[in-house]
Amino acid sequence: MTVAGGRPRRVLLTGWFSFLHGEVTAGDALAAEAVQEALRGAGIAYDTAWSPVFRPGALHLDDADPARYTDLVFACGPVHSRPPPDGGPSPLLALHDRFAGCRRVAVGVSVPDPDDPAVTRFDDVLPRDTAGQDTGAPDLSLRARAPSGLPLIGVVLTGGQHEYGARRRHAEAGDALTAWLGGVGAARLPMDTRLDSRDWRLPATPDELHAVLARLDVVVTTRLHGMVLALRAGIPALAVDPVEGGAKVSAQAAALGWPAVLRCEQVEAAALDRLLAWCLSAAGRERAARHTVRPAGSELLDGLLRRLAQPYG
Template sequence: MPLNGEATTAGRPVRVLLTGWFSFLHGEVTAGDMLAAEAVQDALRAASVPYTTAWSPVYRPDAPHLDDADPDAYTHLIFACGPVHSRPDPDGGPSPLMALHRRFAGCRRIAVGVSVPDPADPAATGFHDLLPRDSARQAEAGQTTADLSVRAARPAPVPLLGVVLTGGQHEYGPRRRHAEVSEALETWLGTLDAARLPLDTRLDTRDWRIPATPAQLHAVLGRLDAVVTTRLHGLVLALRAGTPALAVDPVAGGAKVSAQAAALDWPAALTSESVTPQNLDELLAWCLTPEARHRASRTADRSPLPHPLLDALIQRLAPSDGPTA
């Protein structure tokens, strides 16, 4: 229910500190927890309740952090999503939730959208109000509630990028720039607002995380918005699937990746010497355009056409009077 005017608690204006497992230094930040926090934030804003969200300094170094929050500045503490338990920190430290109860003892503490494995756990009984999504008691009564993350606003779409990198190719000896190129690409990829999917062109019938057939890899490549790769087949198979590829040749002076980009008349290719954030940004922006998608589709359409190397191979199999060059 929206609050009329400025709500107060014991004469003090209501001020909420929003926390969760995402607030702890060694806590885990999950997409579900973050979306649950966004749903709570939306509800607080709609009710005109001022709040601050505390984030782990590991995940958000520049955001407000739990250690910096003054307990006296808040009337309420909300703990959103995740399990409620008093188990100690994996590193041997005290229970994060029990420490939260002690430090914010002067606040009214509310847990919302949480799982409660044991209602008698002191971490659970330490809250003044417990609004679980599921608990042992709710399960017995068939009264579980949908997770808060389902109420979070739908996000704007972001590109889906496949990433195919190689650290091998030792046959190029001192010309190898694989480590430097991979480091530059990984740093750059981390700055993008995109969904990044690590992929490999290697096949394996024993590991479900790796495609077992080319068709399985093709199915993934064809659903991507673009591919970022340092592998020859990362480039070729992306284009074969009709997906634009940003290819980087990790060999100084250029080698097989550059050669394939030239053979396929594909412009979104860089040498190891030209890898800069600006160049990567510009080529990725082009790869995400309809023009690039159309050009990649034209490359895919070439696959049924005759191939000069296959023609040459068949010619070599024809009977002859002597060896050919």
């Protein structure tokens, strides 16, 4: 597809997600995906510029040659010329200056001030909402493809347990797990088994924690109760014992006959990948479901009652 003069048409897709210190939201990313799909469907060549902080290996604005593009599209977010908190130049005005030779279109944006030069310097603005208007257009993120059904992983880590002294490897285990989790194709939910009636971010009761656990696909944890309460909810747990040589997490996994456990010395990506795949399998889910049945008896409680039944003295 060409424009006047026989020049091949090529669009540079930008947004707040393109700026070095710009915020990247899920809505921004989905809006960009919707625009990309529309451009592909229309047979229009395009590139997308991403923040080097968010996507180091992608095309960045500083590397995008304005002479290569006939059009610039700015998608999603508010259009304004306010400078950033560090006092530098307005990112949008700088974008206009650098790509002044391109036709510039804003789409799916909010317009808080129609007279702002960041707005008026666009050749065309297709807003989702504008100041003074009661309604607008549906957000572009609604046009993006449907979610792919990624697994949801609850992550329950501990940095305490100083009673284990020199055997503690909690920091190393946590660092290894979080580095691995960052590359796993899943949604991740930080959690805690600690209860707090004053902090809305934490469960106030065990039932509140159970309600979240029961909706997960798997729990990754270095806590004994992260593992036990996940299994109680019928959810597979990938447990790592953060104490060198093994301690209560390993002992509890053995008591429950739960196989998806590693000692901190065994933590490596291949082993974690293997156990996660098993936890997400039908076999892993079936094995976890066995623990939703309340045990018929308890060795510990039976022992307690026997002790209490003994006479004093």
